[in-house]
Amino acid sequence: MVDISPWPFSGALSVMGLTTSLVGYMHRAPLMWVYFFGLLSLFLLVFTMVRWWSDVVVESTYLGCHTSLVVRNLRVGMVLFILSEVFFFVSFFWAFFHVSIGEISMRTVGQWPPLGVKAIYPWKVPALNTAILLGSGMTVTWAHKAVSVHNKCPAGVLNPNVSSSAVKYEEYNMLVEKGACYQKQAIASMALTVGLGAFFMCIQYEEYYMASFTMADSAFGSTFFIMTGFHGMHVFVGTVFLFICTLRLAYRHFSFNHHYFGLDAAIWYWHFVDVVWIGLFFAVYVWGY
Incomplete structure (x- = not known):
């Protein structure tokens, strides 16, 4: 079993600090304190992510602490986490x-978007971002399929549970080559997904920069930047999550007869981000235009 971890508490504390800093910024709190607590909370969040992922990798790959019960609890925890995000x-x-x-x-605005606010045209940059995220969903699914096949093939190490009479040497070599091939495909697909996620964030930043309205421009600007901004934050976290899984693939952490729940969790999270963006696209961009 795994040891008691302080990282859920520090992660929750850092997120609370970031949220409090954002609320303080919106309500014109002193900028010095807003930036100080915001940067401090961001540093704590990054530190927590690095240490938490390091502990999980060590416990699962090197110490063998992830029993079937632990993996089941991890799956339940991830499902509950995504449900809370929903x-x-x-x-x-x-x-x-x-x-x-x-x-x-009905009482104050009278029309939507409000008068004087020019909404972003949905069928250019937002449509491109939608295509990017949908494409990343396809590439990460292909990576998952490749890992599933690679996981069933030995990676250059003889399986002690299989006798030499049951599997011929030539057949074994074919399995090793097949596993190596699918591992390369998985790494390439994951790297492409990470690149698409980074590309999405760059385009989203450019969209913010070119927008003709700000967060202070009526309820439309407030809801637009809050919804797309928090989604962008989730894209950033998901991209980092997938990048870590890509490194683990390169180091053969998801190898023969070894569970790969970390990759499953990252893919679940990424598909959740895709679904949220589709809702944002049609509600905020298409219908809001």
Whole structure:
């Protein structure tokens, strides 16, 4: 079994600090304190991510602490985490539709987008970002399939559970070559997915830079930047997660008869990010235009 970990507590503390700094910035708190606590919380979050991932890799790959019970609990924990993220974004969508078609819109705004706000045309940059994320979903799925096949093939080490009479030497070499081939495909697909994620964030930054409205421009600007900004933060975390899995693939951590839940968790998270973006695209960009 694994030891008690302090990283969930420090991760929650860092996220709370970042959220508090953002709220303070919106309510015109002293910028010195906002930046200080924001940067401190960001450093704590990055430190927590690095140490937490390091502990998980060591416990699962080198110490053998991830028993079937631990892996099952990890799966349940990841499902609950994604479920909490679903409700997190539901609150944002609720706020968006409340100000666009709810009582606030009818009494104060009168139209959506509000008068004077020029919404972003959805079928150029946002459509390109949608294609990028959908393409990354395809590449990461291919990587998962390749790892599934590679995981069933020996990676140059004889399996003690199989006698030499059961598997001929030539057949064994074919299995090794097949496993190496699929490992290369998995690494290439994962690297492409990481590149697409980074490309998405660059385009999103350019879209922010070219936007004709800011977060202070009515409820439209507030909900737009909050929803797309938090989604971009999730894309960043997912990209880092997939990058770590790519390195682990290169070091053969997902090898013959070794579970690869870390990769499963990263792919689940990435597909969740894809689904959220599709909802954002049609609600905020297409319908909001």
